[in-house]
Amino acid sequence: MALRLNLYHEVLKAKALKRRDPLKISVYGISGLLACFAFYYFFQLVRMHSISEQYGKVKWEFDQLEPQAKAAKKKEEELNQLASASAQVVKRIEGRFYWAPLLAELSQAVPREVQITRLGGEITGDGLRRCALQVDGLAAGTDPRRVAEDLRTAIADKLSPKYKNVTSTFKTLEDGSETVMLDGKPVNTATFAITVQLYVGEEKKAGPSRVKK
Amino acid sequence: MKLGKEEIQKIVLGGLLMLGVIYSYFDLLLGPLTKRAEQTQVSINALGPEIANAKAQIAKSHQMEADAPKDTLPMRQVEAMIPEGAPVAWFPTRMTEFFKKQNIDKASTRMTGESVDKDMPGFRRIAWGVDLPKVEFVPFGQAVAALENEEPLLEISAMQIDSSRDDVEMQHAFLTVNNLVKQ
Numbered sequence: 001m002a003l004r005l006n007l008y009h010e011v012l013k014a015k016a017l018k019r020r021d022p023l024k025i026s027v028y029g030i031s032g033l034l035a036c037f038a039f040y041y042f043f044q045l046v047r048m049h050s051i052s053e054q055y056g057k058v059k060w061e062f063d064q065l066e067p068q069a070k071a072a073k074k075k076e077e078e079l080n081q082l083a084s085a086s087a088q089v090v091k092r093i094e095g096r097f098y099w100a101p102l103l104a105e106l107s108q109a110v111p112r113e114v115q116i117t118r119l120g121g122e123i124t125g126d127g128l129r130r131c132a133l134q135v136d137g138l139a140a141g142t143d144p145r146r147v148a149e150d151l152r153t154a155i156a157d158k159l160s161p162k163y164k165n166v167t168s169t170f171k172t173l174e175d176g177s178e179t180v181m182l183d184g185k186p187v188n189t190a191t192f193a194i195t196v197q198l199y200v201g202e203e204k205k206a207g208p209s210r211v212k213k
Numbered sequence: 214m215k216l217g218k219e220e221i222q223k224i225v226l227g228g229l230l231m232l233g234v235i236y237s238y239f240d241l242l243l244g245p246l247t248k249r250a251e252q253t254q255v256s257i258n259a260l261g262p263e264i265a266n267a268k269a270q271i272a273k274s275h276q277m278e279a280d281a282p283k284d285t286l287p288m289r290q291v292e293a294m295i296p297e298g299a300p301v302a303w304f305p306t307r308m309t310e311f312f313k314k315q316n317i318d319k320a321s322t323r324m325t326g327e328s329v330d331k332d333m334p335g336f337r338r339i340a341w342g343v344d345l346p347k348v349e350f351v352p353f354g355q356a357v358a359a360l361e362n363e364e365p366l367l368e369i370s371a372m373q374i375d376s377s378r379d380d381v382e383m384q385h386a387f388l389t390v391n392n393l394v395k396q
Contacts, residue, residue, distance in 0.1 A: 022220050026227020030234055037238045044243060048250045055253045058260045062267070069267035072274030079277045079284070081334065086288035088332050092393070093287075096368045100358030107350065115376070122371040 095201055097123045097131060105162070106135070109154040113147045113182065114139050128203040131163075133196035134171075140180045144190035148173055152194050163198035171195045292395070294366060300324075300339055300394045308343055311363070315356035319346050325389070329396070337396050340370070343388040350374070353386055366393040 006012070018024075099121070110116060118136040123129055135155070139147040148170075156168035176189030216224070296303045305322035312320040326340040345353070353374070360367065371389040 021223065022227055023223040026223070026230060029227070030231055033231070034234060034238075037234075037243075041238075041242055041246070044246050044250070048246055048253075051250050051253045051257070055257050058257050058264070062260050062264050065264060065267040065271070069270045072271045076270070076274045076277055079274075079281050082281070082288060083284040085333050085335065086285050089291050089393075090287045092333075093365045096361070096365075098358075098361050099369050099372060100354055100361055103350075103354040103357060107354065116374075117376045119374040120372070123369075 095129075097129060097200055101162070102131075102133075102159070105158045106133075106155065109158040110137075110151065111147065111154075113141045113144075114151050127201055128164075128199055129201045131198050131200065133194075133198075135192075135194040135196065137192060138176065138180075139190045139192060140182050140187045142187060144176065144188050145173060148190050148192040148194075151192075155194065155196055159196070159198055163200055166196070166198045168194055168196045291366065291393070295393070295395050300392070304339070304341060304392060304394075308341075311360060312343075312345065312356060315359060316352060317345055317348055317356055320344070333393075335396050336393050338391050339394055341390050341392060343390060345386040345388070347377075347380075347383045348374075348386045349382060350384055353384070357388075364392075367391070 102121075106119070114137055116135060116137040118134070120134040121131060123131045137148075137151075139145070139151065141147045152168050152170060156166050159166045159168075171193040173190060173192045176191050178189060179186040180189055181187075301324055304324075308322040309320050312318075321344045323342050323344075324339060325342045327337055328340075329337050348356075357369070357372075361369070368391050369388050370391050373387045375385045377383050377385060
């Protein structure tokens, strides 16, 4: 067996040591890792740029729309107010109390034996409206109280089909001191005051109730 | 293989360097970038519904504007019915002319009060007393009917008719009317 002498063993050992230098290996490792990190960071940067661009577009769109939306909201409020006032006007016009038909009904209910000396009326309330009438007059006939009573019931009968809750009551009914000529004959009289109450329209609907939180 | 002291030191140094690099990368570079990206994404997501709301608001407003002429027609008609100027300058004259047209020659109108209606901004209600000293019942009833038909902004709130002792054919009428006028 031939004897081999390695006269370079020190050089080789140094080379081997240099090859597996931990610091060098660490530097290589770190460099590789850094390259990976740099690539990933670049990828993230591109992604971030895309997101920023998207945000810029969205923000620009929002900045354009926001003033328009605010103006639109203001306009909507104005139009709502106008429409509400308009509806209120229509409601008011349509909800008026008409006196002419009432006068027509009353004139038809008064017989020839009765003279109305005073007629007063007042309408009050919103929604369901109350009309109070005061009819004063003079009834003539053989039984003037009967004539006045017939008038009172005739008023209620005439008005009931057209108005709600019609009531017709005597405030006063007294024998008159004077006689009048009716159909050429002197007849007794009675003075009366009839109070008539009636209702028109609909009761106002209650507003929405508050819900406790 | 046995590691020498110098090699161990180098391994530790390499490890420390590695840790430093990783820490710096995540904490100083990638971390803030990711955080900013997330925040931007959140902002984009938040703006989405706001843009949708704004668009819906604009569309709704456009629709309302398109419908406005129809919805506000009564209001414009009412405004056209009310003459310009102080009501006390035109309303009594208007009443006198109206009753004259109805063959009731004497009519005097006075303002008795006014009130603001909170349901109807831009308008106020004026109460007037219309005195008709000589009327016959039937023509008076016809005049009232005509008044109620021709003047939709006017409502008779009270009336009083008294027979006259001097002239049994004639009555004295007094109307309390409310009229809607511009503020």
